[in-house]
Amino acid sequence: MTANIMNKGLLIVVSGPAGSGKGTVNAHLLNSGEFVYSVSATTRAPRPGEIDGINYHFITKDEFKSRIERGDMLEYTEYCGNFYGTPKKEAEDVLASGKNLILEIEVEGAQNIKKKYPDAVLVLLLPPSYSVQEARLRGRGTETEEKIRLRLERAKEEIAFANVYDYVVYNRDGLDREAAEEIRAIVTAEKSSVSRNPHIAENYLNN
Amino acid sequence: MTANIMNKGLLIVVSGPAGSGKGTVNAHLLNSGEFVYSVSATTRAPRPGEIDGINYHFITKDEFKSRIERGDMLEYTEYCGNFYGTPKKEAEDVLASGKNLILEIEVEGAQNIKKKYPDAVLVLLLPPSYSVQEARLRGRGTETEEKIRLRLERAKEEIAFANVYDYVVYNRDGLDREAAEEIRAIVTAEKSSVSRNPHIAENYLNN
Numbered sequence: 001m002t003a004n005i006m007n008k009g010l011l012i013v014v015s016g017p018a019g020s021g022k023g024t025v026n027a028h029l030l031n032s033g034e035f036v037y038s039v040s041a042t043t044r045a046p047r048p049g050e051i052d053g054i055n056y057h058f059i060t061k062d063e064f065k066s067r068i069e070r071g072d073m074l075e076y077t078e079y080c081g082n083f084y085g086t087p088k089k090e091a092e093d094v095l096a097s098g099k100n101l102i103l104e105i106e107v108e109g110a111q112n113i114k115k116k117y118p119d120a121v122l123v124l125l126l127p128p129s130y131s132v133q134e135a136r137l138r139g140r141g142t143e144t145e146e147k148i149r150l151r152l153e154r155a156k157e158e159i160a161f162a163n164v165y166d167y168v169v170y171n172r173d174g175l176d177r178e179a180a181e182e183i184r185a186i187v188t189a190e191k192s193s194v195s196r197n198p199h200i201a202e203n204y205l206n207n
Numbered sequence: 208m209t210a211n212i213m214n215k216g217l218l219i220v221v222s223g224p225a226g227s228g229k230g231t232v233n234a235h236l237l238n239s240g241e242f243v244y245s246v247s248a249t250t251r252a253p254r255p256g257e258i259d260g261i262n263y264h265f266i267t268k269d270e271f272k273s274r275i276e277r278g279d280m281l282e283y284t285e286y287c288g289n290f291y292g293t294p295k296k297e298a299e300d301v302l303a304s305g306k307n308l309i310l311e312i313e314v315e316g317a318q319n320i321k322k323k324y325p326d327a328v329l330v331l332l333l334p335p336s337y338s339v340q341e342a343r344l345r346g347r348g349t350e351t352e353e354k355i356r357l358r359l360e361r362a363k364e365e366i367a368f369a370n371v372y373d374y375v376v377y378n379r380d381g382l383d384r385e386a387a388e389e390i391r392a393i394v395t396a397e398k399s400s401v402s403r404n405p406h407i408a409e410n411y412l413n414n
């Protein structure tokens with residue numbers, strides 16, 4: 001991905017722990033038409049109702065490994081014996097079209113993206129506080145106490161890496177549209193930043 | 208001005224050459240209620256219709272000089288034998304109240320502010336292009352050709368300092384509200400930035 005492509009659309013990483021409401025916030029961004037969500041590739045089997053090319057690109061392990069070798073993955077991770085990753089070509093096409101690409105990945109993937117693409121914008125979406133997060137997870141009533149504890153422990157670990165990110169956005173109860181607007185504002189600001197626009201004077205004087 | 212105060216409201220410098228429509232854009236920001244415009248102090252005589260405390264704080268040269276000596280001026284400049292400056296106390300009060308303070312100053316003053324207050328946000332407001340700027344200045348029909356030439360020359364000099372600023376916002380014809388929205392987005396983003404929020408994890412876990 002060249003600097004030229006990065007100048008068109010923005011590569012935005014949105015990470016958020018369980019209970020941050022990441023899915024809802026990202027859905028608002030997609031509905032605005034200025035953002036595209038990256039469809040990940042995975043080697044795990046489709047679950048009932050999942051559609052190839054919509055929920056995931058379902059591919060074999062051999063295919064995934066050869067894509068890694070060819071450098072065709074923007075980032076990838078292994079989890080419970082399966083690979084998950086972002087196809088590079090698809091990401092490049094989105095950015096070249098001028099749309100902003102959202103990657104919904106965890107803190108480790110976010111760090112890898114920032115190393116490879118310093119121009120990427122890293123946003124950490126958080127519940128307003130740990131106590132609200134806990135209340136949200138328990139309020140779902142769908143998970144075992146053990147799973148809730150694991151998720152909360154994981155969230156504590158993740159927040160220690162907050163300084164990896166460029167921005168923190170809090171998703172307050174019932175204010176997920178506002179959180180999405182805040183992410184849109186971040187994108188607007190980043191596109192106006194002098195550091196992303198190196199030829200201000202030349203462009204201005206020649207037009 | 209302490210870091211603590213800076214965390215409340217943002218200090219925003221808006222510079223713009225003649226024809227950038229800075230006055231109109233700033234008026235939109237003031238109307239939003241989230242911004243306060245700093246009333247400058249000056250040693251020049253009031254023009255007909257100008258009101259002390261609204262357009263300027265009109266003070267004597269002796270008073271101005273003793274304010275500089277006491278460190279009571281956030282920034283100041285001398286122009287055509289008169290002093291112009293931003294009273295520090297007023298600026299601090301605005302920021303402490305949580306409102307964002309707009310300083311409408313030129314590139315030299317902007318550089319001085321950035322040196323003293325690295326947390327200040329510097330925005331350069333520009334017409335969409337030099338040719339549009341020229342057309343706007345001529346279109347006013349109120350200034351001599353010589354004065355227009357001087358202003359355009361000055362604008363060429365100023366734009367060479369674009370990299371002093373953090374952001375560039377273009378004020379397109381008839382889109383001054385959009386330019387103001389872009390500045391609001393910049394302020395929103397800056398307030399969400401991790402670099403301005405050093406205690407994310409502690410605050411999160413303790414609430």
